[in-house]
Amino acid sequence: MNASIKTPDLTRQKLLEAAFAEIHRNGFQAASLTHILADTGLTKGALYHHFPDKKALGLAVIEEVIRPQLAAMMFAPLADTQQPLAAMQALLKGKASEPDPWVVTLGCPLNNLMQEMSPVDEAFRLQLNSLFEAWVGVVTAALKRGLKSGEVNAAVKPGDTAFFIVSALEGCIGMSKNTQSVAAYRGCLGQLSHYLDTLKS
Amino acid sequence: MNASIKTPDLTRQKLLEAAFAEIHRNGFQAASLTHILADTGLTKGALYHHFPDKKALGLAVIEEVIRPQLAAMMFAPLADTQQPLAAMQALLKGKASEPDPWVVTLGCPLNNLMQEMSPVDEAFRLQLNSLFEAWVGVVTAALKRGLKSGEVNAAVKPGDTAFFIVSALEGCIGMSKNTQSVAAYRGCLGQLSHYLDTLKS
DNA sequence: CTTGACACATACCAACCGGTATGTATGATC
DNA sequence: GATCATACATACCGGTTGGTATGTGTCAAG
Numbered sequence: 001m002n003a004s005i006k007t008p009d010l011t012r013q014k015l016l017e018a019a020f021a022e023i024h025r026n027g028f029q030a031a032s033l034t035h036i037l038a039d040t041g042l043t044k045g046a047l048y049h050h051f052p053d054k055k056a057l058g059l060a061v062i063e064e065v066i067r068p069q070l071a072a073m074m075f076a077p078l079a080d081t082q083q084p085l086a087a088m089q090a091l092l093k094g095k096a097s098e099p100d101p102w103v104v105t106l107g108c109p110l111n112n113l114m115q116e117m118s119p120v121d122e123a124f125r126l127q128l129n130s131l132f133e134a135w136v137g138v139v140t141a142a143l144k145r146g147l148k149s150g151e152v153n154a155a156v157k158p159g160d161t162a163f164f165i166v167s168a169l170e171g172c173i174g175m176s177k178n179t180q181s182v183a184a185y186r187g188c189l190g191q192l193s194h195y196l197d198t199l200k201s
Numbered sequence: 202m203n204a205s206i207k208t209p210d211l212t213r214q215k216l217l218e219a220a221f222a223e224i225h226r227n228g229f230q231a232a233s234l235t236h237i238l239a240d241t242g243l244t245k246g247a248l249y250h251h252f253p254d255k256k257a258l259g260l261a262v263i264e265e266v267i268r269p270q271l272a273a274m275m276f277a278p279l280a281d282t283q284q285p286l287a288a289m290q291a292l293l294k295g296k297a298s299e300p301d302p303w304v305v306t307l308g309c310p311l312n313n314l315m316q317e318m319s320p321v322d323e324a325f326r327l328q329l330n331s332l333f334e335a336w337v338g339v340v341t342a343a344l345k346r347g348l349k350s351g352e353v354n355a356a357v358k359p360g361d362t363a364f365f366i367v368s369a370l371e372g373c374i375g376m377s378k379n380t381q382s383v384a385a386y387r388g389c390l391g392q393l394s395h396y397l398d399t400l401k402s
Numbered sequence: 403c404t405t406g407a408c409a410c411a412t413a414c415c416a417a418c419c420g421g422t423a424t425g426t427a428t429g430a431t432c
Numbered sequence: 433g434a435t436c437a438t439a440c441a442t443a444c445c446g447g448t449t450g451g452t453a454t455g456t457g458t459c460a461a462g
Contacts, residue, residue, distance in 0.1 A: 011409080011410080025320060027228070027230065027317055029227075029228065030230040033451090044412085044450090044452090045409080045455095046409075048452080049409060053450080106320050107320070114379040115308060115317070118379045119306055119307050120231075125379060129379055132376065132379060132380075160389070160391065163376065163385060163388060164396075167377075167389050168365070168369040169372070170372045171367075171368035171369050174312065174372070176368075177315070177319050179333075179334075180319070187365075188361070191362060198399040208439095212439080233418085233419075233420095235418080235420095243441090244442070245422090246439080246441045247440050249420095249421075250440060251439090254420080254421075
């Protein structure tokens with residue numbers, strides 16, 4: 001009856017991606033299961049076969065969609081780098097030169113969910129915090145290698161600095177989303193890059 | 202029949218404050234008018250007498266609750282200062298020494314609404330952006346005075362720097378909200394203060 | 403060939419949502 | 433003292449929500 005007969009993991013993936021898009025636009029609480037199902041062409045039977053409830057779907061989106069995205073975009077470029085500042089500035093420059101239109105209009109999916117769900121649901125907060133701390137951890141480790149290699153000023157405290165860098169980046173994205181101007185986005189990233197300069201030895 | 206017989210502006214104020222609290226906790230879209238009315242002890246008749254619809258209530262909260270709060274907390278300390286960096290660092294120190302528990306658990310009301318509503322509703326985005334740009338404007342003006350007074354490094358571009366400062370601050374608050382630790386909040390504010398040091402001449 | 407688990411589709415439900423229509427007590431105006 | 437707008441309260445409504453119960457076709461195992 002169906003075009004692609006019985007491909008459960010593909011169905012699950014379609015649900016995850018549609019849910020991600022809907023959540024990215026409207027947030028989790030305002031995300032409509034009906035809309036998600038309309039986008040996929042599936043029905044509630046499929047959804048509730050793969051996920052026990054809406055919350056589980058949201059948590060799965062964090063773990064199976066957002067986490068890999070973030071790992072590819074933000075974690076990978078910093079892995080094993082001995083010059084973390086240069087690597088991050090290259091990353092920022094890439095983001096500034098060809099800004100993802102989705103990011104400027106809809107913001108960072110991780111940050112969006114953190115702002116919305118952290119005060120509301122503890123399970124969400126813990127899952128999001130795990131991902132966030134992974135990010136901070138990656139930056140911290142990179143900064144430590146930079147300290148060893150001599151790129152980073154010896155006065156820099158890797159943990160606090162990494163937390164601030166990620167926070168400032170999320171802040172820049174968030175404010176630019178509200179302004180909805182790529183110019184503001186570029187300017188803010190430029191200032192962040194300028195801040196990274198002050199960490200050099 | 203009522204305790205305080207016919208006090209329309211007081212009633213309106215109670216609605217605004219209850220709406221602010223509900224929105225601060227759950228966001229605008231998830232904010233329930235029923236909850237707001239239950240908190241105030243009022244009914245829908247009162248609500249829809251003072252506000253045409255939910256959206257108008259939300260916009261009024263921004264203008265009549267959040268804007269004055271922000272003006273008192275963030276704008277006033279920077280008004281007419283010739284040493285903006287010192288003033289902002291004093292502000293941050295005050296926030297770090299006795300952090301508002303509501304801010305760490307629920308975040309900045311302005312930022313919460315920006316993240317949630319900017320992509321969803323244009324009227325909200327414009328109103329929020331107006332408030333946000335007022336904030337950036339205050340910081341920009343302060344930095345310009347600092348340039349004249351010699352406190353601020355001549356290489357500093359006031360507008361871009363102000364945008365970044367506000368963004369970084371909102372980022373710090375947002376990330377700390379997710380972490381729900383005052384220690385992280387303090388650390389992030391400390392790094393922001395450290396960044397402000399690099400702007401000195 | 404039968405059986406049974408899997409992978410969905412369909413139909414349905416109670417709860418809640420924002421919003422409205424109507425009723426009513428109060429206070430000022432003339 | 434009658435009139436009338438104001439300031440609410442009460443009752444109700446259609447739509448949407450997340451969730452469930454049941455039906456059905458497919459496929460693999462025995």
